[in-house]
Amino acid sequence: MQAQSEWIERERTGLVAALAERLGRRSGSVFRSAGAAACEAIAARMVAALGADVTSGKDTAGREAMLALVQQFAGKLGYADLRHLTTTLRQLVLAAAADAEPAERQRVDDWLFQLVLVGSMRFVAQREEAFQEQAAQLEVRQLESQLEELKAAFAEKTRLLDVIRQASTPIAPVHEGILVVPLVGLFDAQRAQLLTDRLLHAIGEARASVVIVDISGVPLFDSDAAELIVRTSQAVRLLGAQMLLVGLSPGMAGTIVGLGFDLSSLKTLSSLQDGLAHALTLRKLRIAPVAGR
Template sequence: MRDELSALLEQAAPAIVREVAGALSQRSGSVYRARGVVATGRAVGDLVAAMVADVAAGNGKQLRAGLRDILSRLSEEAISFRDLRLVQEALRTDLFTRIEAADLPLAALRAVEDWFHELTHQCSLYLLAQREHLIDRQASEIEVKLAEQRQLSIPIVPIYEGVLLAPLVGNLDAYRAQVLTTRVLEVVGRSHARLLLLDVSGVPKVDQEVVDHLLRTTRAVRLLGCQTVLIGIAAELARTMAGLDLDTSELVVRRSLQEGLSHALATLGLAVARR
C-alpha cells in the first residue's frame, strides 16, 4: 500500500502543485494572491515534496523540519490562520480525490490523513510562535513609546542666559530619575549652562533611591561646570532627606522658584532693579 501511495504521489506531484497553486493564487485577500502563482507554486511544491518523503518514511520529519522555512520564503510577514487553512484544504481535497480515483485501499487515506494531522499541528505551533513574536515586538514598541513620553514629561527650558529650569511633576521613580540625569547632562552639555534650577515642588513623594539619583545628577552636572539648585522641597521630602544616611551638604536648596531665580542672578552677578 505504501509503495503504491508513494508512486501515485510522486507521479502526480507536478499536477498537484500546478492545480493547487493556481487555485490558491486566485483567492482574493490571501497571501497567495499577493505573492503570485510562481511564489505560491514554490511553497506548495516544497509542501508536496515533504509529504512525499514523509509518507514514504512513515513519519512527519521533513514537514517538521521545513514548514517554517517554507512559510518564511513565501512571506516575510506572519501568515494568517485563514491562509494556512486555505492551503491545507486545497491540498487535502486534491490528494483525496486522486487517491479515491486510483482506488487505493483505505490505509492509503489514513496515511495521508496522518500527515495532514501533523501539518495542522505544525501550523498551530507556527501561529503560536508568530503570536509570541508579535506580542514581544508590541511590548518593546510600547516600552519605547512610554520611555519617549517619560522623557517628554521632563522639560528642561532656558529661563535666562546660562540658567536652565527643570520642573518635575508627578511621581519621580527610579526610571524617571535616570531619564532626568540623561536629559540634564545632554541639555547642560549642549547649552553650556552655569545653573540648573531643579524644581521638585510638584513631586509628591520620593524614596532613598530617588534622592540618591538627585545627588548623582547634582554631581554629574557639577562636572560640566554647572551648579544645581534644588527648589520647592516639601515638608515630607525634607523629612525623607533628613532621615537618610546621605551627604546632602553639596545641595544648594531654595524654598521657591523666586528664591531660586534670585540665587541664579546673584551667582551670575546680576540683579533685578525697578525701572
C-alpha cells in the first residue's frame, strides 16, 4: 500500500499549492474571503486525508476532513464553494495520478466520489438546520405579533366597556339634595364598584341626602347583585345620605326571596315616581300646583 501511494507523497507539495491557489482565486467564494493561509490549510488537510485513506484503504480521513471543512465555515459554505472544492481537487488529483496503476486511479476516484457524497450530505443537513431555525424564529415572531394584536384588541375592548359602563351609569340631580341613578344593563361587581365611587363623589359634590337607584333597566337582579347594592347603600349611609331602591319587578322580588336574601336594610319602592315622592317627603318637600292655575 505504501508503494502504491508513492505518487501522492511525490506530488503532495504541488497538489497543495495548486489547490490552495485555485480555491483562493474564485471571486465570491468563502475560500477567497478566508484568505490565502486558510486556503493553504484546507488544501493541505484534503491532500493529507487522501494520502491517509489511500494508505489505509478506508474513507475515514476524507470524511473527517470534509466534516471539519463544513464546520469551519458554519452557515457560510455554499453549494458552489463545495462544488468548486471537489471538482478542483478531482481534476488536480486525477492529473497527478496519471501514471498510477488503473486500480489505484479507480480507488482514488472512488474516494473523491465519497468525498462529494459526504460534503453534499453535510451541506444539506446544515441548510436544513438553518431553515428549521429560521422557520422557528418566524413562528415565534408571528406568535409575538398575534399576541401584540390580541393585547391591543383587549385594551381597546376594555376601554370601550369602560366607556359603556360610564355611559350606562348616569347620576342625575333631580332636585336639591336628591340624586337619581337609573341603572341599565348587567349589574356586576365591576359596575357596582364604579357606581359606588361615582355616587360617593356625586353625593359630596351635590350635598345630596337622598339617592334613588332605579333598577328597572337591569335584566338580572340576583342575590349577588342585591349584595352589591346593599354594600353601596352602606357606603352611601356613611356619608349621611339614604338610598332608595326602586324598579324592583315582582319577578326580581320573587327571585331574591327565593334565594333567601334579606333586603330589609334597604328602603325599596315599586316605581321611580314612588321613590321621588318618598325622597321629597324625606326632604320635607312636596310637589304642589303652581298658584293661580
